[in-house]
Amino acid sequence: GAGVSQSPSNKVTEKGKDVELRCDPISGHTALYWYRQRLGQGLEFLIYFQGNSAPDKSGLPSDRFSAERTGESVSTLTIQRTQQEDSAVYLCASSLASSGGPGNFGPGTRLTVT
Amino acid sequence: QKEVEQNSGPLSVPEGAIASLNCTYSDRGSQSFFWYRQYSGKSPELIMFIYSNGDKEDGRFTAQLNKASQYVSLLIRDSQPSDSATYLCAVPYGGATNKLIFGTGTLLAVQP
Numbered sequence: 001g002a003g004v005s006q007s008p009s010n011k012v013t014e015k016g017k018d019v020e021l022r023c024d025p026i027s028g029h030t031a032l033y034w035y036r037q038r039l040g041q042g043l044e045f046l047i048y049f050q051g052n053s054a055p056d057k058s059g060l061p062s063d064r065f066s067a068e069r070t071g072e073s074v075s076t077l078t079i080q081r082t083q084q085e086d087s088a089v090y091l092c093a094s095s096l097a098s099s100g101g102p103g104n105f106g107p108g109t110r111l112t113v114t
Numbered sequence: 115q116k117e118v119e120q121n122s123g124p125l126s127v128p129e130g131a132i133a134s135l136n137c138t139y140s141d142r143g144s145q146s147f148f149w150y151r152q153y154s155g156k157s158p159e160l161i162m163f164i165y166s167n168g169d170k171e172d173g174r175f176t177a178q179l180n181k182a183s184q185y186v187s188l189l190i191r192d193s194q195p196s197d198s199a200t201y202l203c204a205v206p207y208g209g210a211t212n213k214l215i216f217g218t219g220t221l222l223a224v225q226p
Contacts, residue, residue: 031212042118042202042216043158056212091157101148101204101211105157 002026004106006092012112013082021077021109025094032075033095033102034067036088043091049075082113117141118205120217128225133190135220137203140184146211147186148204149177152219158202161188193224 005024013019025032034046045059049069060066064082069075079086090109093102119138127133139147146165150158164170164177164186176189190197200221204214 033212035216040218042218043204043214045207045213045215048212050212056210059213099211101146101160101163101206101214103160105159108157 004092004094004104006090006106006109008109009107010110010112012114015084015113016081018078018080019082019111021079021090021092021111023075023077023092023094023106025073025075025092026104027073029094029096029104030072031095031097031102032069033093034075034077035091035093035102037091037108038088046077046090079111082111084113087111087113117207117215118203118217120201120203120220122218123221124223125220126223126225127193129193129195131193133193133197133222133224135188135190135201135203135222137186137188137217138184139186139203139205141205141208142181142184143209144181144184144205145209146206147177147179148214149175149186149188150202150204150216152200152202154199161201190222193222195224195226198222198224 007022032049035043048056064080067077093105095103148163149161152158164179170177174191178187200219202219203217207213
């Protein structure tokens with residue numbers, strides 16, 4: 001079946017602009033996660049959704065970052081007033097339940113802030 | 115001390131050998147441990163997770179957990195060039211599997 005998809009695959013934006021990243025999880029997966037990976041770094045947790053609720057937003061780096069999920073499906077991660085340090089690959093993952101961790105990662109969105 | 119530590123490598127092994135990848139963690143209360151494989155330029159793939167002390171085998175992969183030593187390892191038997199990738203260890207933060215803390219990974223290079 002279809003895996004997790006993300007769009008856009010690449011995004012170049014100017015510092016100070018807002019960007020919106022989209023994730024389509026595997027159908028029926030209630031748990032959805034956003035991570036980011038800076039060049040040469042490990043993955044950093046951003047936020048976790050169970051259904052449409054976000055019980056854990058502890059990884060969002062600042063109030064410039066927000067995320068929502070609707071219909072227990074699509075999720076969007078919005079970064080306002082982008083900064084150069086926001087440049088990273090943003091990865092979305094989904095799973096049937098959170099107990100097994102993020103089991104299926106999407107291909108990621110590579111964000112470059114110039 | 116970092117929460118999850120891995121040797122960055124590269125770890126070079128000949129084809130057919132056993133590759134041993136190691137990971138140490140700081141949270142003594144951690145109950146589960148995850149191994150992911152990440153090919154260059156690709157997203158991580160979950161290989162396996164382990165909850166109990168001892169060994170867990172899945173095909174050519176064996177995860178070994180020693181909670182007393184706060185040490186988890188991944189053995190790859192009969193290594194193949196296609197196993198060449200970065201292997202990421204991850205541990206739940208505060209026991210919550212929804213929030214994994216990842217190591218920076220070990221680069222494995224299997225020489226044909």
